[in-house]
Amino acid sequence: MRFLVLGGTAWLGHRIAATALERGHDVTCLARGSAVPDGAELVVADRDDPRELPLPAGAHWDVVVDVARQPGHVRRAVRELRSRSGRYVFVSTGNVYASQSDEGADETAKLLPALVADSFTDPDHYGPAKVACESAVLAAFGSGRSLIARAGLIGGPGDPTGRTDYWPRRFARETAGDSISGGPVLVPDAPDLPTALIDVRDLADWLVRAAEAGTAGVFNAGGTPVPFPAHLDAARAAARAVTRSTAPTVVAAERWLLDRGVSEWAGPRSLPLWVSDRSWYGMNARSSAAARAAGLTVRPLEDTLRDAALAHESDSPFPGGAGLAPAHEHDLVVELETARESPPAAPQ
Structure with a gap:
């Protein structure tokens, strides 16, 4: 398969690209930096640039993987890639939910209002921005050609926050x-x-395998609480x-x-x-049963x-x-x- 990873230089994006390469796929990374995994094709681009993405003419990808948080980045990407890719995998977050208090809540829980703006700097707008990103993906690719992974707290080697180690x-x-x-x-x-921590390696592995299988839908993807x-x-x-x-x-x-x-x-x-x-206790105790049923496995x-x-x-x-x-x-x-x-x- 041909993967286009929008990113590929930072922690999760790099792990996704590396995992796809390890599984024998062709990988193109579109990123500002240059530290992509060995074997990946690099297309240098700044997604803040309002011009069209500098994608190779005539290129088509089986799957696009996007970890963006700015709605404008995703809105432009889905517009330009809708006819040039088969599927769209978007890594979202559990912060999209209106309440973080309900332990065991699943994907049907109420969402925050979507951010109207294309960008944000206020951390309080992170959840609404990701809701807007999800909406853009679903509007362009539909529920049958997209996978939305609402990741829980990601941990493991390389965690840039220090929370894991x-x-x-x-x-x-x-x-x-x-x-x-x-x-x-x-x-x-x-x-x-x-x-709850979901290992970055387990999340990346599942996203790549789900893309291979053509898995579609919206999933909470967290560790075991x-x-x-x-x-x-x-x-x-x-x-x-x-x-x-x-x-x-x-x-x-x-x-x-x-x-x-x-x-x-x-x-x-x-x-x-x-x-x-206590009103945030549900944040790390959401149900990931649907993702487990769709093949997500997590290490101890x-x-x-x-x-x-x-x-x-x-x-x-x-x-x-x-x-x-x-x-x-x-x-x-x-x-x-x-x-x-x-x-x-x-x-x-």
Whole structure:
């Protein structure tokens, strides 16, 4: 088959292109950069350029794969490729849903209103922008010639956010030579928080195989939801591939962490994957049963975490600045343990 990957230089797009090549397909990548997989044809293009895409004259592709987030990019692509490709695979997101509170919700859940504009910069417009992208694909290719994959949180080797490898690397750091770098691991008290990671390799493999099979439809494509403590258990087990980790955990109340400026989810000063707002618990607990029935398979969480941790040098910075700096975490642990050891004040 002939694949046209709109992208192919960044994390997921590169993995999709590489997977298609590994499975014996001809792959063309249309991208601004040049770091496409070996064996792929590169067409250099900037999708922000309003001119027509510089596609080879007369070329036709069996499938187009698009991971774009800007509606204008997708609207132009489907317009120009509708007659030049057989199928369109679009990687969307679970952020398209109007509510993130319902655990187990499937693809019939209500969507956000589509973004009218062709581009956005406000992160709050990400979900509506992806809704607009989906609408453009379905309008041009129809339900029979398109596959919409509403991906859950993507993880695995190369995760640019640090969310995948923070916890296994943090447990592995327990063997550092000083108490600040390798002391107890601070974790939030969130026993009911669902977490789910779909390995980038599993998502790419399924998208390519689905294209081969002519699979059409709209699918949630997420990892297997597990409670946050089970995710930490898998991270500790994954850390044993790096060290003989026996690091203890120190559990802190969510309100206590928030009051001290600890961030949620990702980025600097954060405890990655932690979400305190219960109205977002459904985000990582959607049903992917339809995708599983259509051939999606996912590897064990421990394998994803281990491979992500091994992909980085143990002393390298966390991608995206994720997590707590060792000194900051140490200070928080000391404060928390000191407060727990101090006797309550006598009544006046």
